[in-house]
Structure formats: structure tokens, C-alpha cells
Amino acid sequence: MAWTDERIDTLRKMWEDGQTASQIAEALGQVSRNAVIGKAHRLGLQSRPSPVKPNEVAVEVAAKPVVEPAAPKPVVAALPEVSKPVEVVAAPPADPVFEADEDEDAEISDAPVAAPAPVAPPQPILRSVGPGGFLRQSPGEQQAPITPAPPRRLVPAKPSADMAGKTTLLDLSDRICKWPLGHPGEPDFHFCGDKVNPGFPYCVAHCGHAYQAQLPRRDRRPPPPLPFGGPRVR
DNA sequence: CCCTGATTCGC
DNA sequence: GCGAATCAGG
Numbered sequence: 001m002a003w004t005d006e007r008i009d010t011l012r013k014m015w016e017d018g019q020t021a022s023q024i025a026e027a028l029g030q031v032s033r034n035a036v037i038g039k040a041h042r043l044g045l046q047s048r049p050s051p052v053k054p055n056e057v058a059v060e061v062a063a064k065p066v067v068e069p070a071a072p073k074p075v076v077a078a079l080p081e082v083s084k085p086v087e088v089v090a091a092p093p094a095d096p097v098f099e100a101d102e103d104e105d106a107e108i109s110d111a112p113v114a115a116p117a118p119v120a121p122p123q124p125i126l127r128s129v130g131p132g133g134f135l136r137q138s139p140g141e142q143q144a145p146i147t148p149a150p151p152r153r154l155v156p157a158k159p160s161a162d163m164a165g166k167t168t169l170l171d172l173s174d175r176i177c178k179w180p181l182g183h184p185g186e187p188d189f190h191f192c193g194d195k196v197n198p199g200f201p202y203c204v205a206h207c208g209h210a211y212q213a214q215l216p217r218r219d220r221r222p223p224p225p226l227p228f229g230g231p232r233v234r
Numbered sequence: 235c236c237c238t239g240a241t242t243c244g245c
Numbered sequence: 246g247c248g249a250a251t252c253a254g255g
Contacts, residue, residue: 003247020239031248033238033239035248035249037240038240039247040239240253241250243249244247244249244250245247
């Protein structure tokens with residue numbers, strides 16, 4: 001499908017309107033999301049905040065405390081129509097109202113957290129919640145923190161005796177090589193079980209199988225037929 | 235997993 | 246110029 005003027009127009013409008021590439025592609029039909037993005041870039045459409053790319057603008061901000069007159073952005077033409085404000089300009093911070101007075105009874109909050117002490121102590125104790133949900137002590141506090149009993153670790157029993165010594169699905173952890181040996185569903189299917197190459201799901205030896213240097217596209221060979229996952233032969 | 239936009243590069 | 250493949254963050 002060719003990029004007719006109409007289609008380009010639609011693309012432009014929708015892109016500037018803040019529609020996602022997927023939406024645009026779907027609206028246009030016959031094109032992929034990638035095609036839309038590629039075309040948008042070739043058209044020189046302004047890239048909108050990418051989820052991947054950090055907006056690198058504020059490099060000099062620290063060096064220049066004085067606010068410069070904002071450089072006019074020539075590219076962005078405000079559309080005459082009312083469109084959703086997609087502006088990402090740093091918004092002025094909302095009023096830092098910590099709200100002391102308040103009309104109560106807005107809602108019955110059932111949050112079990114941080115229930116305020118019924119009798120207000122002269123010095124309210126501020127606590128933060130640590131990992132696991134325990135309450136951290138404030139610097140001044142004397143009382144020893146109540147340490148919750150360590151959770152008991154439940155270890156599932158081995159399903160069958162003939163798997164003794166084999167690394168089963170239940171044995172897998174971050175530290176255990178997950179390279180499969182045999183085939184799922186077969187009686188003795190298990191995993192390598194060696195200590196992993198740190199940072200990888202497999203041991204050093206199996207990492208050698210799992211990871212290979214990436215060649216340029218043109219030099220890539222079609223993959224050898226079905227090391228795993230191929231049709232089961234029975 | 236899903237989504238997103240950006241980039242690369244064979245065609 | 247096109248867009249699939251790939252990358253990389255949310």
C-alpha cells in the first residue's frame with residue numbers, strides 16, 4: 001500500500017494529535033505500526049516523548065540557575081482544533097498544600113494503615129514502612145521493634161521417588177541452571193541444576209549454548225532445524 | 235507478558 | 246523511501 005497524500009495527511013494529523021502508532025496504523029489499515037513510525041520519522045514529524053529515550057534537555061540547567069527565555073519551538077505548530085493537550089512542559093508544581101483543615105467525612109477511609117493515635121501525643125511519631133511491612137523506628141524511640149516471626153518456608157514434597165536426585169521444576173531458583181534435559185512430559189524430564197553463571201539463567205556451560213555472538217543480519221544463517229521444541233516424535 | 239517509540243539496514 | 250527486525254524502557 002502506497003503512501004498517498006491522503007494517507008500521509010491522516011498520519012500527520014493523528015500523529016500530531018497524540019495518537020499512538022498502533023492506533024494510526026489500525027486507522028489507516030494495510031500498514032504496520034512500524035511502517036507508521038518509520039514514515040513519521042521520514043516526514044520529520046516531531047518525536048513525542050519516547051518511553052525509551054530520556055529527554056535530554058536539562059544538561060545545562062544546573063550550570064545556569066537563571067531561567068533563560070525559552071527558545072521558541074518552530075516545529076510544533078499548534079493545531080487550530082482543540083486537541084488533547086499533549087504538552088510535556090514542566091508543569092509548575094501544584095500548591096504544596098499539606099491540608100490541615102478539612103471537611104471531614106468525604107469518604108470513610110478504611111485504610112488500615114497509619115491509623116492516627118486516638119490521643120494526639122505532643123510529638124507525633126513519624127514512621128516509615130520498611131520492606132516486609134514492619135514499621136521502622138524513629139531515631140528517638142526506645143522500644144525495640146517487633147520483629148515478625150520469619151515466615152516458614154514450605155517445601156513441597158517430591159512428587160515421586162524416581163525423581164530423587166534430579167532437578168525438577170520445583171527445585172528451580174535464581175541460582176540454579178534452568179537448562180532443560182529431556183522433554184517436558186516425559187518421566188525423567190529435569191533441569192541441569194548446576195550453579196548458574198551469575199546474572200544468567202544457566203550455568204556457564206549452558207550459557208555457551210544459549211548465547212552466541214550476534215552477527216550482522218546479512219551474515220546470519222537460518223537457524224539449524226529444531227534443537228528443541230520441534231514436533232515430538234512418538 | 236503487554237505496550238510504547240527509536241533505530242538499523244536489507245531491499 | 247520503505248518497513249521488518251530489533252532494541253529498550255514502562
